[in-house]
Amino acid sequence: MHKPTIQDVARRAGVGVGTVSRVLNNHAAVRASTRESVLGAISELNYTPNPHARRIAGGKSYTISVLLPVVTTEFYVRLLDGLEHAFQEARYDVAIFPLLDRSRLERYLGSHTLAYQADGLVMATYNLTQLFQSGLGLSGTGVRPYGGPSVLVDAYAEGVDCAYMDNLLGGRLAGQYATQLTRFQGGGHLYAVWVETELDHLFTTRVFSERRSGFLEAITATGARVSGEYVSSFDSLNARTVAAQLLDEATLPATVFASADLLAGALLDEAQARGLVVGEQLKVIGFDDQPWAQGRGLSTLHQPVEAMGYEAAQLLLSRLSGHEGPPRARRFEPRLIVRASTGG
Amino acid sequence: MHKPTIQDVARRAGVGVGTVSRVLNNHAAVRASTRESVLGAISELNYTPNPHARRIAGGKSYTISVLLPVVTTEFYVRLLDGLEHAFQEARYDVAIFPLLDRSRLERYLGSHTLAYQADGLVMATYNLTQLFQSGLGLSGTGVRPYGGPSVLVDAYAEGVDCAYMDNLLGGRLAGQYATQLTRFQGGGHLYAVWVETELDHLFTTRVFSERRSGFLEAITATGARVSGEYVSSFDSLNARTVAAQLLDEATLPATVFASADLLAGALLDEAQARGLVVGEQLKVIGFDDQPWAQGRGLSTLHQPVEAMGYEAAQLLLSRLSGHEGPPRARRFEPRLIVRASTGG
DNA sequence: TTGTAGGCGTTATCAA
DNA sequence: TTGATAACGCCTACAA
Numbered sequence: 001m002h003k004p005t006i007q008d009v010a011r012r013a014g015v016g017v018g019t020v021s022r023v024l025n026n027h028a029a030v031r032a033s034t035r036e037s038v039l040g041a042i043s044e045l046n047y048t049p050n051p052h053a054r055r056i057a058g059g060k061s062y063t064i065s066v067l068l069p070v071v072t073t074e075f076y077v078r079l080l081d082g083l084e085h086a087f088q089e090a091r092y093d094v095a096i097f098p099l100l101d102r103s104r105l106e107r108y109l110g111s112h113t114l115a116y117q118a119d120g121l122v123m124a125t126y127n128l129t130q131l132f133q134s135g136l137g138l139s140g141t142g143v144r145p146y147g148g149p150s151v152l153v154d155a156y157a158e159g160v161d162c163a164y165m166d167n168l169l170g171g172r173l174a175g176q177y178a179t180q181l182t183r184f185q186g187g188g189h190l191y192a193v194w195v196e197t198e199l200d201h202l203f204t205t206r207v208f209s210e211r212r213s214g215f216l217e218a219i220t221a222t223g224a225r226v227s228g229e230y231v232s233s234f235d236s237l238n239a240r241t242v243a244a245q246l247l248d249e250a251t252l253p254a255t256v257f258a259s260a261d262l263l264a265g266a267l268l269d270e271a272q273a274r275g276l277v278v279g280e281q282l283k284v285i286g287f288d289d290q291p292w293a294q295g296r297g298l299s300t301l302h303q304p305v306e307a308m309g310y311e312a313a314q315l316l317l318s319r320l321s322g323h324e325g326p327p328r329a330r331r332f333e334p335r336l337i338v339r340a341s342t343g344g
Numbered sequence: 345m346h347k348p349t350i351q352d353v354a355r356r357a358g359v360g361v362g363t364v365s366r367v368l369n370n371h372a373a374v375r376a377s378t379r380e381s382v383l384g385a386i387s388e389l390n391y392t393p394n395p396h397a398r399r400i401a402g403g404k405s406y407t408i409s410v411l412l413p414v415v416t417t418e419f420y421v422r423l424l425d426g427l428e429h430a431f432q433e434a435r436y437d438v439a440i441f442p443l444l445d446r447s448r449l450e451r452y453l454g455s456h457t458l459a460y461q462a463d464g465l466v467m468a469t470y471n472l473t474q475l476f477q478s479g480l481g482l483s484g485t486g487v488r489p490y491g492g493p494s495v496l497v498d499a500y501a502e503g504v505d506c507a508y509m510d511n512l513l514g515g516r517l518a519g520q521y522a523t524q525l526t527r528f529q530g531g532g533h534l535y536a537v538w539v540e541t542e543l544d545h546l547f548t549t550r551v552f553s554e555r556r557s558g559f560l561e562a563i564t565a566t567g568a569r570v571s572g573e574y575v576s577s578f579d580s581l582n583a584r585t586v587a588a589q590l591l592d593e594a595t596l597p598a599t600v601f602a603s604a605d606l607l608a609g610a611l612l613d614e615a616q617a618r619g620l621v622v623g624e625q626l627k628v629i630g631f632d633d634q635p636w637a638q639g640r641g642l643s644t645l646h647q648p649v650e651a652m653g654y655e656a657a658q659l660l661l662s663r664l665s666g667h668e669g670p671p672r673a674r675r676f677e678p679r680l681i682v683r684a685s686t687g688g
Numbered sequence: 689t690t691g692t693a694g695g696c697g698t699t700a701t702c703a704a
Numbered sequence: 705t706t707g708a709t710a711a712c713g714c715c716t717a718c719a720a
Contacts, residue, residue: 005697016707021699029705051461052405053697055396056712070416070442077444098414098442100421117395236581237610266581349713360691365715373689397713400696 004045013041024049025091051093063093064316065118067105069125070098074291075305079124079154082309090317092119099126102203120316121150125205127157149319153312155205156329161319163312163330167207170301170334171214174257174285177299177336178215179222181255185343187283188253189227190219191246193239193263196231211259211287227251232263239266247274252281255342261288264298268341279343289337297340308332348389357385368393369435395437407437408660409462411449413469414442418635419649423468423498426653434661436463443470446547464660465494469549471501493663497656499549500673505663507656507674511551514645514678515558518601518629521643521680522559523566525599529687531627532597533571534563535590537583537607540575555603555631571595576607583610591618596625599686605632608642612685623687633681641684652676 006024010017015034022030023038030038041047055061064087068076080096087094095118099105105128123129132146152162181187192215195208219226228249232242243266246256258264264286268278276282279297286293286300293300311330338344350368354361359378366374367382374382385391399405408431412420424440431438439462443449449472467473473494496506525531536559539552563570572593576586587610590600602608608630612622620626623641630637630644637644655674682688 006699007697010707017698018700018707018709019705022706025699031705034705050400050697052396052399053712054699056394056400056696056714057698057700059699059712061396068442070414072414072444077448080444080448096440096442098412098440100416100424104421104424236579237584240581350715351713354691361714362691362693362716363689366690369715375689378689394713397696398715400698400712401714401716403696403715 003050004047006047006049008045009038009041009047012045013038060119061117062091063095063118064120064122064313065095065097066122067097067099067124067126067128070100073288075154075288075303076124078305079309082306082311083122083153083313085306086310086313086317090313092317099203105131118148120148120320121146122312122316123150123152123155125154125207126203127152127155127160129157129160149316151312151316151319153309154207159327161312161315161327161329163308163315163332165207165303165305165308165332165334167210167334168214168217170287170303171211171216171259172218173214173334173336174211174259174287174301175215175218175224176222177338177342178255178257178285179219179224181283181342182224185283186253186280187255187342189251189255190224191228191230191250191254191256192226193230193232193242193246193256193258193267195260195263196233208259215257215259227254232266234260234262236262236266239263240270243267243270247271247276247282252276253283254281255283255285257285257287259287261286261290261293261298261300264300264341265290265292265296268296268298279340283343284341286341287334293337294339299339299342299344300337301334302337303334304332347394348391350391350393352389353382353385353391356389357382404463405461406435407439407462408464408466408657409439409441410466411441411443411468411470411472414444417632419498419632419647420468422649423653426650426655427466427497427657429650430654430657430661434657436661443547449475462492464492464664466656466660467494467496467499469498469551470547471496471499471504473501473504493660495656495660495663497653498551503671505656505659505671505673507652507659507676509551509647509649509652509676509678511554511678512558512561514631514647515555515560515603516562517558517678517680518555518603518631518645519559519562519568520566521682521686522599522601522629523563523568525627525686526568529627530597530624531599531686533595533599534568535572535574535594535598535600536570537574537576537586537590537600537602537611539604539607540577552603559601559603571598576610578604578606580606580610583607584614587611587614591615591620591626596620597627598625599627599629601629601631603631605630605634605637605642605644608644608685609634609636609640612640612642623684627687628685630685631678637681638683643683643686643688644681645678646681647678648676 006017006020010020020038023035084094152160156162156164182190194212230242230246232239247270258267264284267284271278271282286298289300289302350361350364354364364382367379428438496504500506500508526534538556574586574590576583591614602611608628611628615622615626630642633644633646
């Protein structure tokens with residue numbers, strides 16, 4: 001009445017343990033009929049392989065560490081979905097390490113915990129590769145250089161595999177659309193609200209600055225002009241304050257590109273409080289396509305986040321199975337979704 | 345040039361592997377001198393035990409899952425510190441599972457991931473035991489009942505081991521102090537701001553309602569009275585809005601108990617914006633003692649969070665080493681810290 | 689108090 | 705395409 005092992009499965013299916021192992025790991029050389037019977041035995045016995053035995057026999061940890069910013073956005077839920085989907089297919093476990101604060105990260109990486117023993121490392125949003133290169137960054141803090149391969153997701157950097165969102169393009173799409181709105185659909189003056197990030201040297205992301213660059217680039221290209229730019233931190237209170245300031249100063253009708261849905265939402269709130277007609281007097285374009293964006297009719301940029309996560313995982317998995325060669329970068333494209341907030 | 349194993353250590357120290365293992369696991373019967381030499385060999389070789397080998401030999405996973413709300417408060421950093429400290433001492437690994445959203449939790453627990461294979465479960469703030477009892481909660485969602493022992497931390501419930509903060513007491517302390525301020529130190533009228541939690545059935549915490557109960561209880565006992573109560577969500581924007589509303593309506597001088605530092609901070613901000621003299625015209629008592637509380641001179645309730653985490657871990661560890669018996673609850677007490685915001 | 693040997697559940701290697 | 709068998713690194717009797 002113990003947990004069934006690979007032996008039990010082998011006996012039941014009338015084959016050797018080697019064969020069962022082959023089926024488990026999708027090794028090619030297994031006759032279809034035997035595979036069937038093995039699979040049958042597995043489900044009859046309700047067998048699940050013991051991961052630890054695997055790890056010791058295989059000499060690997062079959063575990064991937066994911067360093068994840070602690071932000072409750074749907075973004076990271078979707079990102080994890082993509083990552084875990086890919087890793088599960090490849091029979092890798094995922095250990096999530098929340099980037100709660102810097103000192104925790106240091107202590108953690110200095111120790112011999114699960115995550116540090118991982119075969120690979122996924123860094124989301126923040127490029128912490130510096131932490132893992134000897135001599136750099138946190139020398140003296142006990143952070144040893146990380147041996148295994150790593151991949152960046154939602155961030156781009158030279159010298160590392162990465163899967164990133166083309167925020168430059170996203171900004172450009174927003175800029176082109178905004179120009180179109182102001183020129184042909186009575187959008188009036190053009191404004192923008194940017195996200196200010198105030199993290200330290202290491203905890204830095206270019207996501208928002210690129211949205212800005214793309215937007216301004218498109219504006220310049222189309223010969224339009226921005227009547228005002230505002231900056232908010234990624235925080236609903238500050239966003240609301242900035243939204244109020246913008247609406248105080250703006251000439252209506254106006255079109256506003258808010259470089260994150262959080263900011264766009266604050267703008268919608270403030271507009272509503274002032275009795276403005278969104279979509280007419282005020283057109284708003286967001287970025288992210290948060291779950292509530294559809295309900296509130298916010299035009300915004302949707303991002304293939306799961307796909308990005310999935311691809312990042314694939315990049316890492318290919319390294320784990322021996323792929324050599326120069327770093328690869330996979331680009332993903334946001335897509336403009338037009339809704340009522342721009343009169344669409 | 346491979347990673348040193350227990351064999352290497354044994355050879356180097358001139359002992360058997362059994363002895364090394366005994367040293368590693370603090371088994372009593374080892375002569376002090378041999379222990380020394382083994383320890384010496386370990387550090388010379390820079391040996392670290394292979395956790396997976398341990399897991400398979402021991403038949404346990406030596407891993408604890410921690411279900412953790414995704415809130416970037418110092419609270420959870422400290423809680424994890426306490427938990428991990430205790431678990432590391434006992435050579436257990438900690439797998440953190442961030443409660444990003446409900447569906448992820450379900451999928452996760454339904455699978456055979458690391459965390460589900462854990463020897464024990466720590467649930468922080470949210471009592472999700474229902475999820476792990478067959479037939480209840482998420483029947484049909486693939487969530488199987490959880491076999492191992494579990495412990496609640498920062499939450500109290502019957503029938504489970506738990507380590508909790510006495511928020512009732514915290515509220516009471518705030519209430520007594522507030523009464524004293526209004527009676528003898530020109531605190532004027534008394535107000536309170538509560539936290540509203542809008543989570544679903546399972547993701548529920550009584551932390552805030554208890555702070556309220558305790559406060560009101562103390563007020564009643566001292567014969568004081570509350571001139572106004574306000575409710576805010578745990579969000580800086582809403583907190584600020586509510587703070588403004590309170591200051592619009594309040595009669596100064598006033599004393600306000602804000603049941604979370606987040607709310608207290610908003611109050612300080614709004615007061616400052618209005619040019620009020622905090623500590624004189626407006627006295628504020630917070631709850632949590634966030635890192636910034638000292639700098640801003642906020643009187644608040646400090647909580648022994650690390651100790652609570654440590655104790656929760658001990659409760660779980662004792663179960664893991666066979667302790668039977670009825671559920672135990674360990675209580676921890678907040679402590680009032682008087683600073684400038686109450687004129688202290 | 690210590691060493692030896694068997695076993696934990698896999699994967700990998702080698703014949704067959 | 706398969707089955708047997710040797711690792712993998714550790715823990716735990718059991719014997720000394």
